[in-house]
Amino acid sequence: MDFVTSTIFVYAVYYTGTFLLIVHKTGARTNIFLDVNPSFLHLIGYSELEVINHIVESLCLPCDSEKLLLVRKKLENQGHIHNLEFYWLTKSGEVKTSLVSSERILLSGRDCVISVCKDITDRKKAEENLRQSEERFRTAFENAGSGMALVSLNGYFIRVNRA
Numbered sequence: 001m002d003f004v005t006s007t008i009f010v011y012a013v014y015y016t017g018t019f020l021l022i023v024h025k026t027g028a029r030t031n032i033f034l035d036v037n038p039s040f041l042h043l044i045g046y047s048e049l050e051v052i053n054h055i056v057e058s059l060c061l062p063c064d065s066e067k068l069l070l071v072r073k074k075l076e077n078q079g080h081i082h083n084l085e086f087y088w089l090t091k092s093g094e095v096k097t098s099l100v101s102s103e104r105i106l107l108s109g110r111d112c113v114i115s116v117c118k119d120i121t122d123r124k125k126a127e128e129n130l131r132q133s134e135e136r137f138r139t140a141f142e143n144a145g146s147g148m149a150l151v152s153l154n155g156y157f158i159r160v161n162r163a
Helices: 003-015 038-044 062-078 121-143
Strands: 019-025 031-036 080-089 095-107 110-119 149-151 157-160
Touching: 019 038, 019 095, 038 080, 038 095, 038 110, 062 080, 062 095, 095 121
Parallel strands: none
Antiparallel strands: 019 031, 019 110, 080 095, 095 110, 149 157
C-alpha cells in the first residue's frame, strides 16, 4: 500500500462513523485502552483523557464483564471475533449497543486487540418496538370479542381468530 492509499485508509477508518479501539491486555482480567477514535468518544461521552490508559471493563456493563473474559479466551485461541453484540455504559449512564469485530495483533511487542464497532442502539430499539407492536396486535387479534380475519391480497384467509 503506498503512502497516499495508506493515509486515505487511516483517515477513513479513524475519522468515519465506525468506532475504532486499540486495547492492550495487561493482566488476566484487565484490558486498557491504548487508542480510540473520535467516533467512539462521541458514542460514550468521555474525553480522550478519560479513556486512554484506563480500564476497558470500567465502561462495560457488569453483565458484559463476563462476556469480555470469554472474548479474551476466544481471541487467544482463534485470534479474532466477528459481530459480537456488546454493551457500553456512557458517561451519562445510558446504555449503548454495538456490534464488535476484533483481531488480536502484536503492536510494538505488546499483545493487543484492534476492534471496530458499529453503534446498533437505534436498530435494537426499533427491533424491540416492532416486537412489542406485533405482540400487542397478536394479543388484540386473538382476544377480540368479535370475529376477525387476516386476508391476503388475492382473497385467501391467512389467519382467523377464535371468535
